[in-house]
Amino acid sequence: MRKALVVVVGAARPAVLVGHLAELSARGFDVTVVTPKRQAARFADAGVALVTIKSRKATAPEVVARIALSKPKVVEHALTADLIVAADDRALLTVWQLARVNRTAVARYGMAPALRVLDDVPRRTSAQVRRDRLRHRVRGLRRVAVTQARRVVRRGRT
């Protein structure tokens, strides 16, 4: 079964969204929704897996993306997804960044455009997933190393 990761941050048009999620599942996708905790109830009967993140209504897209990417569960779902979808404006940056973690998944802005290309979404190979996971770990280690080096330099100055 192919996997889809849908990021939902905005609260507009819930009935349409639930309908689209149902269609995505019906067309053979194992669907996981990443959404702020306050919105989780919307998806109670949608037949999808949920990963919630802590974010407020007015949280800036940059902050939402940082919160989502700091959550290992979100990253793990992104790494194995064949399709990543931003359901709204405010989810777009998060998906843009997840699409850099997973270099080969199809990534779309909008549920309808995603549903339109489902037939062309290939199942990612385990080699692709391994490669992206390794790259993500290396980037993580590099980030830690750079942060520590900066800290050392700062201490040296003081």
Next chain:
Amino acid sequence: MTRPHLLFLAVGFPPAAKSSTYRLREMANQLVAAGWDVTVLTTVDESWERDFGVDLTLLDDVDPAVRVVKLPLFREDLETDVRLMSRERAADPRGWRRRHLARNEDTFPEAAFGGWLPELCAAVDRLHGERPVDLALASCVPYTLLGVLQHLHATAGVPYAVDYRDGWSVDVIGGDEAFEVDSRRGRLERDVLGRATWITFVNDAIGDFYAGRFPELAPRMHVVRNGYDRASVPPVRPQGPLAEDGVHFGHVGVLTFPVEMLAALLEGWRLARSRDPLVARSRLTFRGPTGAGPFQGANDHVEMLRLAAGDGVEYGGPVPKAQMADLYAGWDALVLLVMGGRFMTSGKVYEYAATGLPIVSAHAKDHDAAAVLEGRDLWTGPLGVDVEALAAGFSEAARWAVEADRSTREVAAGHGRGFARDDLMRRAITALTAEVRS
């Protein structure tokens, strides 16, 4: 003898699932019939997939003699592939779009399409180089095509005609002037229309507006209404449904009207259901494309329709042109919900009129659709968005749907039959051809 070469700038030509596509198709077919070799210039199908979608059945009735050239031009603001987006765009899609549209206007003063002008001009230069163009015809929107006509005329002296489906300098929804005559767009429009050999509009109100704005051009101005395609209208039904089965109301067309209008209509529907057992047993179906780019099929209208499912309302998405006759044949009464006023007609009104089915009209009294339907039987008259009036209209139309006999339906259909698109376009293209060749 070699047939003269006509370059038809028809962005939105089939298979684009846009409301304008039927007019463009019939114009091209009638131009071929009138003796022209027609080259249509439009954009690749993928660009319409981002927009309101593609309907391949529209190609069935395109005359095979029409040569179609498709340019790889896309509305970048409708891109939905996240991997093709910059970080700047992903972080602020609305702000990015605003800036993108403003940049387009630097090239040509039309936000969505202005940036296409250089590629369009290069394409017409190439086509004119391959085979000289005797006449260019542009059907706008997009108005950027006016810039292409201007270019072709300036560089190669090619005469041209303009078909306005809306009207650039008139706000067809608000009814006001969209821009002043001496503004950048106003000067450009005056220059292009001033050199046109033939100018057409889709209704009298737009024609009158332009005749008033450019009185010296009035003799070259003509009204060519959209009309309906015969194949889209089924034979008149001899009778309606049984009262105990309820009435199936239908609305077809692009859902672009303000969402407040839809809310009023649905309120009127609910009120009618609460009062009238016949309407309570009835259904209301909406068909047609809605939204573009990331919001295709996912705008506020669809949300409202989904939430009204408990009231016998459903949204069935777009319907291919080839299935239109079957769609009407399955409905017992029609709902015409259109925005705007006297400058707007709505292409669907002609089809509606010719079906012979009862029509509930939710639009302004002075709407041009009312002018088309005036005097037709089985029509409620324009009810605006008055909830009480709409409720009464639904009840009245439901009763007509059940009770109207065959002759009443035939008379109602006959009212619309004078608007067959092939007849209207044949007359117009024959006149254009005679004018150009005289």
